[in-house]
Each structure stands twice: as structure tokens, then as C-alpha cells.
Amino acid sequence: MADKAGKKDKRQFLHWFYPGIRIKRYIVISALGVIVTSLALAIFVLLASTSIDQDNMAFLLKSLTNFIHPWIAFIFALILFVLGIYLVVLGVQKALQHTFGAITVADLGEVANEFYKKTILAQGPEVVVIGGGTGLATLLRGLKDYTSNITAIVTAADDGGSSGRIKKEWGLVPPGDIRSCLLALAETEPLMKALFDYRFQSGEGLEGHNFGNLFILAMSEVTGDFETAVEQFSRVLKVRGQVVASTLDNVNLKAIYENGHEVLGESVIGKKGEKIKQVELEPKNCKVNKKAIEAIERAELIILGPGSLYTSIIPNLLVPGLVEAIQKKQVPVYYIVNVMTEPGETDNYTAFDHVKAILDQTNVENFIDYVFVNTGGFDGTLKERYKKQGAFPVEIDQKKLENLGVKVVLQRLANSNDMARHDSDKLASVVMSLYAQTANKSTRS
Missing domain, CATH: 1.10.287 (Helix Hairpins)
Known part of the structure; x- marks a missing residue:
């Protein structure tokens, strides 16, 4: 190729x-x-x-x-x-x-953008972000303005919606999280983004499918390789950085609850309404993606989240060899706590509970250097609306976090619109400002 x-x-x-x-x-x-x-x-x-x-x-x-x-x-x-x-x-x-x-004015703008990418952004730090879903895409939209050396490592355990159907019928790595992260890193026109984010509302066999997912599927068939398909998709979207799956194996996510119940399938884990004790990958001995390890080895900064704790972040860390690769790198590791708790997954979880769950699942005592926690950004009306859905702002327990050996960054990171989510620009600005002060200074012993 x-x-x-x-x-x-x-x-x-x-x-x-x-x-x-x-x-x-x-x-x-x-x-x-x-x-x-x-x-x-x-x-x-x-x-x-x-x-x-x-x-x-x-x-x-x-x-x-x-x-x-x-x-x-x-x-x-x-x-x-x-x-x-x-x-x-x-x-x-x-x-x-x-x-x-x-050359048109638009062409000149494209030339200027290429110069900017190949000079300023190309000199930016090597950043690895680990997670999946909407949360990770939010961070990536802001980060791409600081560096083009970004690698997003996403979970391969999704089994719901369009991705789940493709995984089941074609045996392909579920492309949904990869697609959403690529779109977040893309420089292409809004119409092109809307096209690849389009979901069919009707049509036998098409209803519920996402066009971008089908594009990656078709490209995989044409090229004969999933990773090559993703690379070609990246070229179409003019992506700053790359997106890779933590494993290319066909894996599923199993949840074990506090009451001993078990359920298999990422898409149903949060629907049980029971407290999660831990999650596991099946098979446990899946092979880590070589490109993910290579990205970590190059990394100057590693970021976990934001994203669903048990279904987006931890599944990546359970892939054998990935956490070990992070441990070998003496670079800062940040964890970005979600703005709100997630019904059926992190009910009543504080910021400390989020971090403790990651450390318990990875069996690593001193793993995260800095924890970013939101301190506000939405009004009472928005809180009330989320309360009806069973979601609440994540509480801050700074002392308990510090006792774990991590440093806490308290900032207003949420946006002020009608969604309780991180603000892409604010989040990226705070993250990269801290990195500029702490580059190459991991607090881990």
C-alpha cells in the first residue's frame, strides 16, 4: 500500500x-x-x-x-x-x-494548515490517551490544537449497537470508539464529519448502523486488514494523530458484581443495577496490539479517560502487557475523573473510588501521578435533570486521594451548556499547562 x-x-x-x-x-x-x-x-x-x-x-x-x-x-x-x-x-x-x-483561497488555507502541522504541532509532545466513548473524544478535540503526536488507545470489547453487530457478524474489532475518536481528531469539513457520523434510521439491514462503521468494514474487506482500513480512514479525515485498539483479538467484557452475579457483554453491564466488584476480559490472555505498546514507549505523557470507568478505561488496562508498558515509562500519568457518576456503573462513586478501582484492577499501587477533578460548571436545573436519570456530580475527597500517593488538580472543567460534560478546550488547556510544568517528572518512585 x-x-x-x-x-x-x-x-x-x-x-x-x-x-x-x-x-x-x-x-x-x-x-x-x-x-x-x-x-x-x-x-x-x-x-x-x-x-x-x-x-x-x-x-x-x-x-x-x-x-x-x-x-x-x-x-x-x-x-x-x-x-x-x-x-x-x-x-x-x-x-x-x-x-x-x-490555487484558491481555500487551497492557501490548506497550505498554511499543512505548514502549521509540520512545524508547530509536529514538535508537540507524544501524548497517549487511553479510554473510549464520548469522554475520550471530548478530550481529543481539545488536544489536537496542541500536538499532532497523539495516539488514542481504545477498547475492543464493545458489543452493542452498530459496532456490536459488525463484531458479531464479521468478526471485526468493533469500530465505533475508533470512529468517534478519529472524527474528534479530524480536520476535514463539517459535512464530511456529519457523513461518517450518520446513523441510518430505516432500511432492512441498515437501520441502526453507522455509516462510518460501515466504511471501516468495507475498507477492511478491500484492504484485507483492519488496521490498514483505519489508516486509510484517517487519511480521508485528515486526522491529527492515530487511533488504535488495545487488542485486535475478539474479546468480550465480563462483570462480576458484589453479590456474586456475573454478566457477559459490555452493553449490558450497566443495566443490571448492581454494584460492580470487578470486570474481566474473555479471553484473559488476549494479545496486546503492538502499535499500542509502541505508542506508550514513545510517550511523553499518558492520560487515562475521561470515559466510562468499567467499560471504557479499565478494559484497556486489563490487556496483558499494557499496564506493564506504562510502568516502564517514567513519564507523567494523568487520570481525568468523569464529571458525573454513571448510573449502573459508578453509582455513589467519589473521585477516590474511581482511582481506587483502577489501582485494584491493575494490581499496581503507585500508578497514577495526577487526578483531575471538576469543581463545577453547571447550574441547579441541569443537576436536577441528571438527578432524575440517576447521575450526580462526582464528589471530591482530596485527602483520601492524596493518601493514595496521587496529586489532585481541582479545576472547573465542565462546559456550561445543557450537557454535563467536560469542555474540550478547558480540559485540554489545563492538561497541557500542567504538562508544561511537569514534563518528564513522574511522581512515581
Whole structure:
């Protein structure tokens, strides 16, 4: 695939030299100008020199100038020099006019954006974010304005909706979380984003399916490889960064509740209404995605969440080898606590309970450096609406968190509209500001 892309790029470059493009003539004019200017400079040097090696070609030119008065030779060289500079400037100017005359204002904006990406954003830190769902996409929308070196690692255990159907019928990694994260990192037009986020409302076999999910499925069939399909999807969307699954194996999520009950399937875990004790992957010995490990090895900052604790964040950390890779990296690890509790999953959970659940499930004592907790951002009416759904603002228990060995960042991170969610820009700003102060300074021993 890479070879084909390279050949295509070469063919496109050769379009500059097709008949009628009129670029060749300007290149020839500039080249002629360089030759004439060089000749003029050579004459200047020869007129100023006193000794010339007779074996040198310059000797012939020097001999010819001896038959001409030095001032005439000087004026001739000066004319050649001016003519040469004129030809160079003329050729370059005409080439630029001809080239940019075919570029629209939108194209110029795209060029400027490419320069910005390849200079400012390309120099940004290597950031790995781990989770899934709406929460992770919210963070990514803000982060992409700070760096293009982003890798989102998402869960492969989704079994509901369009993703679940594709997973069951085609044996493919559920593409839903990958698609939503790619759209969050995309630079493409709003219409294109709306297209890939479109969900069919009717039609036999299509109802409930997401177009973006079907696109990834079709691309997987065409390329014969899921990861290649995701890479091509990323190119279509002009994504800043990459999105990878924590495992490419066909896995399911099992929940074990405090009362001993068990349920299999990520989509039904929160519907039991019982307190979750722990979750497990089946099979437990699934193979970690090599690209996820490579991203962690490059990472300068690792972020967990925001996202559903038991169905988006922890499932990634249960993939063998992933937490171990994080432990080996002595870089800051942040955990972003959800703004609200999640009915059926984190009922009555405080910020401490969220962190404790992660540490218990991973069997790692000192794993997270900083915990970000929201301190407000929505009014009583919004709280009341969420209360009717069984969701409440996550309470802050700073002392208990600090006793775990983590530092607490208290900020107003939620937006002020009709949804109790993190604000993309606020969240990214606070995260990257802290990173700028603590880069390469993990608090773990």
C-alpha cells in the first residue's frame, strides 16, 4: 500500500512537466539566468586576478579578455550580471504567479494548515490517551490544537449497537470508539464529519448502523486488514494523530458484581443495577496490539479517560502487557475523573473510588501521578435533570486521594451548556499547562 502511494506521489509530481503546464519554460529561464550570472562573476574574478594556472580553462578566458580594454570587459560582465539576475527573478516570479494563480483561497488555507502541522504541532509532545466513548473524544478535540503526536488507545470489547453487530457478524474489532475518536481528531469539513457520523434510521439491514462503521468494514474487506482500513480512514479525515485498539483479538467484557452475579457483554453491564466488584476480559490472555505498546514507549505523557470507568478505561488496562508498558515509562500519568457518576456503573462513586478501582484492577499501587477533578460548571436545573436519570456530580475527597500517593488538580472543567460534560478546550488547556510544568517528572518512585 505504501509503495502504491509513493508511485502515485511521483506520478503527481511529474504533472508539473506535462505539455501546456508552462512551468518548464520558467525553470529554463531561471537556469539560464544562473548560468549568465555565473559567467559574469567568473569574468569579475578573472579581471581581478594577477596569476592564472595555464592548465586551467580560466586561462583561455583570461587570454581573450587581454584583447579587450579592462573597462569594456568590466562593463560587459556587469551587463551579464544584471541580465542573469533579471532572468532568475523573472523565471521564479512567473513560476510562482502561474502556480499560485491556480490555487484558491481555500487551497492557501490548506497550505498554511499543512505548514502549521509540520512545524508547530509536529514538535508537540507524544501524548497517549487511553479510554473510549464520548469522554475520550471530548478530550481529543481539545488536544489536537496542541500536538499532532497523539495516539488514542481504545477498547475492543464493545458489543452493542452498530459496532456490536459488525463484531458479531464479521468478526471485526468493533469500530465505533475508533470512529468517534478519529472524527474528534479530524480536520476535514463539517459535512464530511456529519457523513461518517450518520446513523441510518430505516432500511432492512441498515437501520441502526453507522455509516462510518460501515466504511471501516468495507475498507477492511478491500484492504484485507483492519488496521490498514483505519489508516486509510484517517487519511480521508485528515486526522491529527492515530487511533488504535488495545487488542485486535475478539474479546468480550465480563462483570462480576458484589453479590456474586456475573454478566457477559459490555452493553449490558450497566443495566443490571448492581454494584460492580470487578470486570474481566474473555479471553484473559488476549494479545496486546503492538502499535499500542509502541505508542506508550514513545510517550511523553499518558492520560487515562475521561470515559466510562468499567467499560471504557479499565478494559484497556486489563490487556496483558499494557499496564506493564506504562510502568516502564517514567513519564507523567494523568487520570481525568468523569464529571458525573454513571448510573449502573459508578453509582455513589467519589473521585477516590474511581482511582481506587483502577489501582485494584491493575494490581499496581503507585500508578497514577495526577487526578483531575471538576469543581463545577453547571447550574441547579441541569443537576436536577441528571438527578432524575440517576447521575450526580462526582464528589471530591482530596485527602483520601492524596493518601493514595496521587496529586489532585481541582479545576472547573465542565462546559456550561445543557450537557454535563467536560469542555474540550478547558480540559485540554489545563492538561497541557500542567504538562508544561511537569514534563518528564513522574511522581512515581
